[in-house]
Amino acid sequence: MSNANLFAALRAAFPADLDACAIECADGDALSYSWRDIERATAMLANLLLSLELPAGSRIAVQTEKSVEALMLYLAVLRAGYVYLPLNTAYQAAELEYFIANAEPAVLVCAGKHFGWASKLAFQAGCQYVFTLNEDRTGSLLDRASFMSDQHEIAAKRSDDLAAILYTSGTTGRSKGAMLSHGNLLSNARTLKDYWGWQPGDVLIHALPIFHVHGLFIASHGALLNGSKMIWFSRFEPRAVIARFAEASVFMGVPTLYVRMLAEAALTREACAPMRLFISGSAPLLIETFRDWQQRSGHTILERYGMSETLMLTSNPYEDMERVGGTVGFALPGVGVRVHNDAGELCAADEIGHIEVRGPNVFAGYWRMPEKTREEFTADGWFKTGDVGKQDARGYFHIVGRSKDLxxxxxxxxxxxxxxxxxxxxxxxxxxxxxxxxxxxxxxxxxxxxxxxxxxxxxxxxxxxxxxxxxxxxxxxxxxxxxxxxxxxxxxxxxxxxxxxxxxxxxx
Missing domain, CATH: 3.30.300.30 (ANL, C-terminal domain)
Incomplete structure (x- = not known):
């Protein structure tokens, strides 16, 4: 039986020339990392985790600033067969205390500047190990990993084995942990690779955070599964990003990033000419931004729709059909999306109702919340997104509101x-x-x-x-x-x- 570990699929997509550049840092020390560097570093970090003799299925909680090493840590957790738990870097002590108590991670990796209070919370909750990882490649995690072997056999995993837990707040009470499997993540990455026309030689500008779906999964998996180089920004800086369009082909951003680039005189059709694709998600894209970007850049933004529990579920088309502003496109291949009214009946075209989804991308449920999980699925197995929308006569989906008050x-x-x-x-x-x-x-x-x-x-x-x-x-x-x-x-x-x-x- 083949290994369904997501890392195995990503590793198999590395180019034959492992010494080629995989990630180039666009700020800071202007470092570059080869595919061989990723192979060796993830092996060493995986071996460090294995040396701790953690129970099977252990959660590794990570709250660090964006860095290439933080991405390698994520890949190493997959490689070693554990469960990755990314935490927003803006979370404060009271929030972190809840996540640690709820997820019961065996390991916490935090920024060195937060070690004092974060380690105290972790140890009080029974977390066994706390490591530090800083933006400048320092910290106890890398110190310890440097003594480990750079050879590691990828852990065998089934498709439905848990790979990551993403906390997503509810409208009542505290956050819920969405459980995503290796199969969820890999099926969505493969679907998007085809649907968005990833090509040999594509280069991704990575300017998103890596503690949520958009930056960690959609952007990173896309580049890795295509064997594509990433131009890596630890923080978004509009002028600096525009300057790198000349060397890239794909950019993914939230609407705020597009608004900020539109405020720069450097954003011209000439500057954007080398680019192949601009993708927007994580929040609704205003039609004004959509049109202004078309006019200024000569490109039409591809807007898509997803959430922590489902990864991507719809997308405007890459080719063949028009990308329509104010819509989130069509259901992705293999993904079922429907709109139901309050009576539980399918809505007619342009009738507003509740958006529901099913498919290999949909999560298994909420961590340690079986009752909540049951509530969020229909009797016939569709996940209730909590979003309100419609499907027009051409098949494009429109999100018109959020029933969960988001x-x-x-x-x-x-x-x-x-x-x-x-x-x-x-x-x-x-x-x-x-x-x-x-x-x-x-x-x-x-x-x-x-x-x-x-x-x-x-x-x-x-x-x-x-x-x-x-x-x-x-x-x-x-x-x-x-x-x-x-x-x-x-x-x-x-x-x-x-x-x-x-x-x-x-x-x-």
Whole structure:
């Protein structure tokens, strides 16, 4: 039986010339890494993990800044047969404490500057090992791995074996861990390789974070499975990225990155001429951005749709048909996507309903949440995305809203219930409502509207400062408003649509 380990498939796609450049760092020390470097480093890191004699299925939690070594660590976890758990670098101690308690990782890898508090949380929760990994290739992880053999036999895995857990917040309560298998990840990577027309000689500009689906899986797997070089940016810098279009062919970004590049005079048709494909996802692309990019660059952005639980499920076409702005294209080959109304019936063309999906890309369920998993699947096995949309007469899917009240700011998911939970515990706050409003740069900005307790006068700036010490900065409201009462309907439910309308022009 062939080995279904995702790393085995990625390794098999390495080019014959292992000394060719695989990753070139575009900032910092301008280093380059060969395919042989990836082979050797992942073997050494895998051997380090194996030397710890961890139980089968152990989770390896990682909260580090973006680096090539961090990508190699991810590949090494796959290679060794363990489960990768990426954590947003913006998460604060209270958030990390929850993830460690819930996932019970055997190993935590963190930035050296966070070792003091992160290791304390980890050891208190029973995590056995804590290593450090820094942006400048220092840290105890690499120190220990340097003594390991650079020969390693890839761990044998079945297609349905767990490869990664991605935490995705819910609309109520705390985050849920979406369990993704080797088969989920590999099937989606192979589908996208064909659908997006990856070609020999393609070069990817990698300017996304590597703690979520877009940067870690869609971008990295795409390049690795095609044996393509990556031009690696540890942080997105619009002018520097545009300057590298001359040496590349593929770019993937969230809408915010496209907005920022459009603000640069260097973005011209001439600068973009060498490029083959621009892909956008993780948040809705405004039709203005879609059209402005067409005009300025001469390219039409390919918008697609996915989520942590399903990876990619739809995409605008690469060729043969038109890429339509304001849509997320068609269901990918082998993936079923349907729109159901409240009665559970299939919607007619252009009728708005609930989007559901099934296919080899769809996750197995939520980590240690069997009841929640059952709730999120229909009786006939389709996953309820929680998104509201429609399929038009030509077959293109449109996302029109989010039934789970999700805010997407700068490509990052923000769930109001989580922020409201923090706010409602703060001194002087009786209740709060968090909504997203249009923002020219981030797509949506988070704002909070709250009611004070009798006799109290909570200060918005102080509340924002307090939140910044507790949660990731992208979740912190840009503005807080104190009102006498929140608008409610006859059932007593807060009417967030009225709050959104009231503050719609706040950042215009």
């Amino acid at each position: 805010i997407i700011s700068g490509g990052y998911n923000v769930y109001p219930a989580e922020i409201e939970g923090w706010l409602n515990e703060m001194p002087g706050v009786a209740e709060s409502a968090v909504v997203g409003v249009p923002h020219p740069d981030f797509g949506e900005a988070v704002i909070a509207v709250l009611v004070a307790r009798p006799g109290a006068a909570p200060e918005p700036a102080a509340l924002i400062a307090a939140l910044k010490s507790k949660i990731a900065n992208f979740k912190v409201p840009k503005q807080v408003f104190v009102v006498k009462e929140l608008p409610r309907n006859a059932m007593g439910k807060v009417q967030k649509n009225l709050l959104r309308d009231q503050h719609r022009g706040l950042f215009a």
